[in-house]
Amino acid sequence: MTGPESALGTVRAVAFDVFGTTVDWRTGVAEQVSAVARRCGADLDGGAFADEWRAMYLPSMRRVNAGERPWAYLDTLHRESLDELLERHGVGAAFDDAARAELVRAWHRLPAWDDAAEGLARLRGKYVVAALSNGGFALLTSLVKAAGLPFDCILSAELARRYKPDPQPYLTAAQLLDVAPGELLMVAAHGWDLAGARGAGLPTAFVARPAEKGPAGAADRAEDVPSDVAAANFTDLARQLGCP
Amino acid sequence: MTGPESALGTVRAVAFDVFGTTVDWRTGVAEQVSAVARRCGADLDGGAFADEWRAMYLPSMRRVNAGERPWAYLDTLHRESLDELLERHGVGAAFDDAARAELVRAWHRLPAWDDAAEGLARLRGKYVVAALSNGGFALLTSLVKAAGLPFDCILSAELARRYKPDPQPYLTAAQLLDVAPGELLMVAAHGWDLAGARGAGLPTAFVARPAEKGPAGAADRAEDVPSDVAAANFTDLARQLGCP
Structure with a gap:
């Protein structure tokens, strides 16, 4: 320096x-994940889920920058990561499209x-x-x-x-x-x-x-x-x- | 309606x-034109000059939109119109490059x-x-x-x-x-x-x-x-x- x-x-x-x-982002996303999960009857640790979601952020953007896929909005990348993550946690069935869209929008209000x-x-x-x-x-x-x-x-x-x-x-x-x-x-x-x-x-x-x-x-x-x-x-x- | x-x-x-x-824009540009003209020893009516300058705005942009020239910044269009206008008023010699640049920047502060x-x-x-x-x-x-x-x-x-x-x-x-x-x-x-x-x-x-x-x-x-x-x-x- x-x-x-x-x-x-x-x-x-x-x-x-x-x-x-x-x-x-972590506090904001964790709180919103916990609230939506509770409403959907799923058992998720908001903070841990936020961390896992964020960990998928750089790799997802890297694929755009590497030209492996055309330009995609961060909202789209967040949604794809979310879908994958909910399956990984075995709670995919609990979250309908509206709940998933609401979770993606958690990143809009922090x-x-x-x-x-x-x-x-x-x-x-x-x-x-x-x-x-x-x-x-x-x-x-x-x-x-x-x-x-x-x-x-x-x-x-x-x-x-x-x-x-x-x-x-x-x-x-x-x-x-x-x-x-x-x-x-x-x-x-x-x-x-x-x-x-x-x-x-x-x-x-x-x-x-x-x-x-x-x-x-x-x-x-x-x-x-x-x-x-x-x-x-x-x-x-x-x-x-x-x-x- | x-x-x-x-x-x-x-x-x-x-x-x-x-x-x-x-x-x-008119009050702001007129005042700045009058001030710069006075400093350069030129006799210009700030308000009338501002009106003439603004009248060249739509035609200059139309040439860009019509594809008669590549994209050019509004600052560039303003400068070209200004150069033409100063010649038209016979006061081109009084305004050096710095004075012209200052006048173009009049549109940045209104x-x-x-x-x-x-x-x-x-x-x-x-x-x-x-x-x-x-x-x-x-x-x-x-x-x-x-x-x-x-x-x-x-x-x-x-x-x-x-x-x-x-x-x-x-x-x-x-x-x-x-x-x-x-x-x-x-x-x-x-x-x-x-x-x-x-x-x-x-x-x-x-x-x-x-x-x-x-x-x-x-x-x-x-x-x-x-x-x-x-x-x-x-x-x-x-x-x-x-x-x-």
């Missing part, structure tokens, strides 16, 4: 990953981490702040609205029809914001996302979200993730970027 | 035109109409509210941020690489918001924009902006523009759409 000043002096806009970095809105509001005074997620544009618009997050604009891998960590979503984001890749800081709690951004020429900020994967999960740690700046949360990031 | 209830009962999202409908932020805030409680303009994504993001307008997201003709009133920008907007064209209400102060939206299957709302084209200009009037609903301003539109 180099000093913040070196790579960050030219930053004009800041792009934030959403799932895990800005919002707490609680923000406590520091997110405040940190974004501070950074917004100096930078253009954008959401940049693998979630679809409509999903992100709903999510950001429901969570009351003050982003200046929504960007999505959908606009590039390639998923992060492919370089294209990062480059499309910079192009749409009319900045050079080196002027767009990518913020994420995941090493794989920051590695993709760095490969596309973006400076990177790691934000620790130790609770992201639950009590038993192994969230990425700053010491293992190369980045231009590492922060404890969004308000700490704002402070380090000169927005106290 | 049919009653609001008929076409509007299924509306889930509202897209707003920006130049003229949400912001007062004052909102008084009722815009309040009306959007009310509508936002019930609908997803989006900006949908021929301005580029970065231009719109800057403009909306500087004017403090509470849009849920920014959409732009740039995402379709076709300008309104071509059907594609309206259809791309609906697709990105994950709604059917009939569920996306297009709001504009211009008959040509609403005609384009209607052609793409969107319901339409006309908002009167009588001062848009200045004291001598002929702004579009509700009685001449077919639409599903006509409103005096954004707060009146909010009231008519059930967001008092």
Whole structure:
């Protein structure tokens, strides 16, 4: 990790990953899985199920980026993973199409981490702040609205029809914001996302979200993730970027 | 004009035109033209110049939509029109490249109409509210941020690489918001924009902006523009759409 000043002096806009970095997907999805399962008369541990579901996320996107299948929305990938997972748990019969659709929509409404809105509001005074997620544009618009997050604009891998960590979503984001890749800081709690951004020429900020994967999960740690700046949360990031 | 209830009962999202409908381009551009001209030692009537500049807007976009030239950003079209206009006024020598670039950027920072932020805030409680303009994504993001307008997201003709009133920008907007064209209400102060939206299957709302084209200009009037609903301003539109 180099000093913040070196790579960050030219930053004009800041792009934030959403799932895990800005919002707490695990708590949100676990609660909604538990509620729907209870209603359907199935016995499922919401937290464990959320973890298994999320674990299928990167492999499902990898197949799109590898060209093994055409572009498919995150909602579609989530639904396919869900169908597979319910069968694996032997509870497929309990969940009809409406219940499955409701579960896929759990990813559209998730609680923000406590520091997110405040940190974004501070950074917004100096930078253009954008959401940049693998979630679809409509999903992100709903999510950001429901969570009351003050982003200046929504960007999505959908606009590039390639998923992060492919370089294209990062480059499309910079192009749409009319900045050079080196002027767009990518913020994420995941090493794989920051590695993709760095490969596309973006400076990177790691934000620790130790609770992201639950009590038993192994969230990425700053010491293992190369980045231009590492922060404890969004308000700490704002402070380090000169927005106290 | 049919009653609001008929076409509007299924509306889930509202897209707003920006130049003229949400912001007062004429006042903003006129002031900035006057200021830059004064500094460059040229004698220009800011208001009249703004009118002439804006009059070149539709023809310049028509050439893109007709396939007579490849996709070009609104900034590029504005610059070409500006260069031509300065020559026409015989003041080309007074404006160097930096002054011209500054004038093109006048379109990035314009004052909102008084009722815009309040009306959007009310509508936002019930609908997803989006900006949908021929301005580029970065231009719109800057403009909306500087004017403090509470849009849920920014959409732009740039995402379709076709300008309104071509059907594609309206259809791309609906697709990105994950709604059917009939569920996306297009709001504009211009008959040509609403005609384009209607052609793409969107319901339409006309908002009167009588001062848009200045004291001598002929702004579009509700009685001449077919639409599903006509409103005096954004707060009146909010009231008519059930967001008092």
